[in-house]
Structure formats: structure tokens, C-alpha cells
Amino acid sequence: MKIISTISLIGIGLVFPPLLHADLVGEGPRLNPEDRITQDQISTGELSLKEIRKAGLLIFSTPFNRHDGYGDGAHDTSEPDNHSPEAGNRPTLQGNRIFLRVNGLDSQNCLECHTIVSNRTVPATLGIGGGGGFSTSAMFRPVNIDVIDESFDGHAEYDGRLINPLFLFGAGGIELVGREMTHELQGLKQYALDNPGTIVNLDTKSVNFGSIVADGSGNLDTSNVEGIDVDLIVRPFGRKGDNASVREFDVTALAFHLGMQAAEGFGGEYADADNDGVTNEISIGDLSALSIFITTLDRPFELDSKKHRQGRNLFTDIGCADCHRPTMVTERRTLPYKLTGSPEKPFEDTFYEVDLTKHPTYFQPIFNGGVEVPMFSDLKRHDMGEELAESAFFFDEQQKREFITARLWGVADTAPYLHDGRALTLVEAILLHDNPGSEASAAAQNFKNLSEEKQNKILNFLMSLRMPENPVGDLIEYR
Structure with missing residues (x-):
């Protein structure tokens, strides 16, 4: 297999070296074509779940290069940059075509931003599928960022979103x-x-x-609809609750962060939407393997003791559980998988399914045939007040203030907190809920009014919500 391509920067005069013959040492796609699986292999049951998860792990963790389709193509000065991954025409730092940091092209794989399993330990406990620290926060779709403080007021004007990466466990x-x-x-x-x-x-x-x-x-x-779009589709993924499935989220995330475009979302396997000379960068089978891998990651767990139960009860009494619902219960035990599209029909046109009560997820089965999902969220968007509002120019005032209820399972290990990581401790996160217009102000004020003893009981309870130990340990071969 040989890939030969010359890439130039139109209008700038810079020319990249050609992509060399793939049979030269170190050249060629970083993702071995032999390790990629097809959609037919998944849907026909040819592969075991473990084999599919391994293929998904490779998509998740391989540092892609230009042979894989990483990055955008040559910048075309005749086409305006619309600040979206769909354009494939983003400016890059020094015209390097692989990195901008702001508005994407900010990593080589998913693993760079999803690595921290516990920030409670020092040094941090690292693992596949965790969250990210400040340095991996996504800077989404800004036009302006005043990093040198031209107005000299200590406020870096910024009109995009700042998004601290969440962990993926229990998805x-x-x-x-x-x-x-x-x-x-x-x-x-x-x-x-x-x-x-x-x-x-x-x-x-x-x-x-x-x-x-x-x-x-x-x-x-639909004027009385609240906390959800008027299409009445629950979208549990993304800080704004804007993706109905992991698969849907992955299509945009791969393109935005890596310039790796999924055929399913960018015109099919022969399309080259980012004009980089590589087609089918993420195939339908790749996307299926990735989404199955992420949705079969282990789940967070809760330590149980009398001390923790007392704090849990207080957590409910002061109103925190009104939005942070401790447990959701399903009717089914199996998660079906489908291609992107028609999210209003969540159980039609599926091609695969996984029993969530079995390895590796082990969700607790319940009597009526479903499972318990102790995520501490209602999957609804709420107004978090003017002090937590984002500055994104493409949102209206209500959208800037609304966030889906954060899932608290694993919260003991996942500092920093809130959508942009501004809270470094749990107490800071709780108190920041109390600001003008916030739906959570009453609960935060109730916490402030408790005795220190009772506050500590709630904090000890929250510290019992832990991350999984040794995630994907069955897939990793150390050498």
C-alpha cells in the first residue's frame, strides 16, 4: 500500500514534503489497516465483544498521522473559514496544518484528553477513558480571545466555549x-x-x-417544554446535552479535535470533505467499534458505610437530589447500537447489542429486567445562573446559562469541577451553584446553612463516589 501526495498552502507559498511511500520505515498510516474491522464483521456476529472493543481501543488511542487523514487539507484562501470542523479549512499555527489549539486541531487522539482516572491521588492515577485537566480543555469556536489583556482589566475577553473534558466511564x-x-x-x-x-x-x-x-x-x-429541545429527544452527552448517543458525539469530536472525518457524517467513504487527500478516514466499522468500546467502559462505583449513608440522606434533604437523581432505572438490560440519524426512534434499525449486566460493565440488574444506573443526574438542562453563563457568541442568553445536570458518580476523583473546571474543590463547586438566576441556588444556600459537621457528612458521601479501578485492564497488553 502506497500513499503519495503533495500538500501546499495556497496563497502562502509554503509546501509540505510529500507523504512518502508507506513501505518506508515509519511512514504510512499509524493505524494498521489489518487491525481495522468492518461493519459487516460486527453486525453479523463474526467478532466477539472483546475483539470489537480492542478495535475500538485502537481508534481511541492511536496517535493518527497524515496518512490516516489527520488534520485538515491545504488551506484554501478562496473559501472562508466558518469556524467548524465540517469546513476542513481552519487556519493553523504557523501554517503547520496540524495544530491550532483554539477551535480544534488540538490533539492526535482521544486518549490525550481522556487520561486522568483520579486527580485525588498524587501523582494522578492515569488510565484510558478518564477525564482531563486544565491543559486539555477544549476551546470551542471562538472568534476572539484577548490573551494579552488589551483593556488591562484582568479579564481575557473570549467569545467561545471552554469545555473541561469529562471521563467516559459508565457511558x-x-x-x-x-x-x-x-x-x-x-x-x-x-x-x-x-x-x-x-x-x-x-x-x-x-x-x-x-x-x-x-x-x-x-x-x-411546545412553549412550556423545559430542559430539553422541542423535538423531545434526550441528549445525555456534552455539557449542554446536545448529543443523543456516543456515536453522534464521536463524529463531531473526531473531526473537531483531530480532523479525522467519519464517513458516516461527512459524505460517505469516498468523500474528502477536509480536502487532505485521504478518504474514509473513520469508516462505519471504525465508528461502531469506537462507540461500542466507549459504551462498554467500566462504570464508577459508590462506597457504602453508615457514615456515607448519613451524608447521602442529607444530600437529598437539602435538595441536591432534585436534579442530581441518585439512580435511574431502565426497562432493558441490553444497549442496542444504531447508525447516526433518527434519534427520535432509539430502538429501530439497530445492528448490535450488549448486555450491560455482564462483563465489562456489570450494571446491577433489577427485578423487572432492567438495570440501575447510579449516575446522579436527571439528564435535563437547567439554568445555572448568570455567573456560570458561557460567553459563546453563537448561543442566545438562555443557552449560555443552561447546562445538563452533571453526573456525580466518580466525583471524588474528578477535580476540577463545573463545565470549565473553575472549581478546584467540591465546596467551591457547591457554592458556585448559588448565584443570580440559578435553579440550584436554594440547594447551595441550604448547604451553606448546615453545621460544619453536617456539611462534612455530605462531603464524605461525595467522596464515596469513586472511579473504576484498572479500567480496560483486560485489553491492555504491557510489553
Whole structure:
């Protein structure tokens, strides 16, 4: 296999060396083509779950190079940069075509930003699928960033999003909960359409998303919908709750951070949307393997003792559990997988499924056939107040202030906290919930009004929510 390509910077006069023959030592794709699996191998059951997970681990952790399709193509000065990975036409630092840091092209693989399993230990405990520290925070879609403080006011003006990377453990249970919630909400939507004039409360898994009512012409009044988009699709992934599945999230993340475009989201296997001379950079099979790997990562766990249970009860009493729901319960035990698209039909057109009660996820089964997902979230967006609002120019004022409820499982190990990592301790995170307009102000004030003894009981409880030990240990071969 040989890949030969000359890449130039149009309008700048710089020319990259050609991509050399792949049979030269060190040249060629970093991801071995023999290690990639196909969609047919997955959907027909030819491969074991472990084999699929291994293939997904390689997509997750391989430091891609230009032969793999890493980065954007030659910058085209005739086409405007629209600050999105879809363009494949981003400026890069010194015109290197591989790195900008702000607005993507900021890493070579997923592992660079998902490495810290515990920041509670010193040194940090590292592992595949963890979160990230300050230095790996994504700077999403800014046009301006005043790093030299031209106004000399100590405030670096910034009009994008700053996103501290979350850990990925337990994602399979989260996705299953979200899909079941969507399925039920779509049923309520249909009920409203079938019964014009009837106010239908959008309740699913004890979470209320407002209400809808239909008129006799099939039009829905969604003005009372809250904490979710008006399409009534639960999107549990992303700080803003904007991705319905891990697969959907991966398509954008791979393109934004790495310039690795998934055929499924960028025109098919023969398309070259970023104009870098490489097609099918992430195949449908690659994307399936990656999403199955992430959704079968181990889950966080909770230490149990009398001391911790007392703190858990206080956590509920002061109102924290109103949004940080300790446990969600599913009706199914298996997570089905489907291609991107039609998220309003979460259980149709699936090609594979995994039993979440078995290795490697081991979610606790319940009597009615489902599983417990103790993530401490309601998967609903809430107004967190003006002091936590983002400055992103592409959001309206409400969107800037809203975030999906953070999942607290594993919180003992995952400092820094909040969407941009501004809280270095749990106490800071709790107190920052109390600011003008925040839906969480009352709970934060209740915490402040507790005695120090009771505050410590809650903090000890939160410190019992731990990250998994030795994640993906069964897949790693040390040498």
C-alpha cells in the first residue's frame, strides 16, 4: 500500500514534503489497516465483544498521522473559514496544518484528553477513558480571545466555549437511560397529537420536561417544554446535552479535535470533505467499534458505610437530589447500537447489542429486567445562573446559562469541577451553584446553612463516589 501526495498552502507559498511511500520505515498510516474491522464483521456476529472493543481501543488511542487523514487539507484562501470542523479549512499555527489549539486541531487522539482516572491521588492515577485537566480543555469556536489583556482589566475577553473534558466511564448505562426517556417522550408526543386540546405532562423516569398540547390541525404548542429541545429527544452527552448517543458525539469530536472525518457524517467513504487527500478516514466499522468500546467502559462505583449513608440522606434533604437523581432505572438490560440519524426512534434499525449486566460493565440488574444506573443526574438542562453563563457568541442568553445536570458518580476523583473546571474543590463547586438566576441556588444556600459537621457528612458521601479501578485492564497488553 502506497500513499503519495503533495500538500501546499495556497496563497502562502509554503509546501509540505510529500507523504512518502508507506513501505518506508515509519511512514504510512499509524493505524494498521489489518487491525481495522468492518461493519459487516460486527453486525453479523463474526467478532466477539472483546475483539470489537480492542478495535475500538485502537481508534481511541492511536496517535493518527497524515496518512490516516489527520488534520485538515491545504488551506484554501478562496473559501472562508466558518469556524467548524465540517469546513476542513481552519487556519493553523504557523501554517503547520496540524495544530491550532483554539477551535480544534488540538490533539492526535482521544486518549490525550481522556487520561486522568483520579486527580485525588498524587501523582494522578492515569488510565484510558478518564477525564482531563486544565491543559486539555477544549476551546470551542471562538472568534476572539484577548490573551494579552488589551483593556488591562484582568479579564481575557473570549467569545467561545471552554469545555473541561469529562471521563467516559459508565457511558453505556447513560445512553440506555437517555434512549428510554426519548422513547417515552415520543410516545407522549404522539398521545398529544392523537388527543387535541389535552395538556400532556412530559414525565419520564420521574423527571418532568414541562408539557405540550396539540391543536386539531396537528400542531404542537411546545412553549412550556423545559430542559430539553422541542423535538423531545434526550441528549445525555456534552455539557449542554446536545448529543443523543456516543456515536453522534464521536463524529463531531473526531473531526473537531483531530480532523479525522467519519464517513458516516461527512459524505460517505469516498468523500474528502477536509480536502487532505485521504478518504474514509473513520469508516462505519471504525465508528461502531469506537462507540461500542466507549459504551462498554467500566462504570464508577459508590462506597457504602453508615457514615456515607448519613451524608447521602442529607444530600437529598437539602435538595441536591432534585436534579442530581441518585439512580435511574431502565426497562432493558441490553444497549442496542444504531447508525447516526433518527434519534427520535432509539430502538429501530439497530445492528448490535450488549448486555450491560455482564462483563465489562456489570450494571446491577433489577427485578423487572432492567438495570440501575447510579449516575446522579436527571439528564435535563437547567439554568445555572448568570455567573456560570458561557460567553459563546453563537448561543442566545438562555443557552449560555443552561447546562445538563452533571453526573456525580466518580466525583471524588474528578477535580476540577463545573463545565470549565473553575472549581478546584467540591465546596467551591457547591457554592458556585448559588448565584443570580440559578435553579440550584436554594440547594447551595441550604448547604451553606448546615453545621460544619453536617456539611462534612455530605462531603464524605461525595467522596464515596469513586472511579473504576484498572479500567480496560483486560485489553491492555504491557510489553
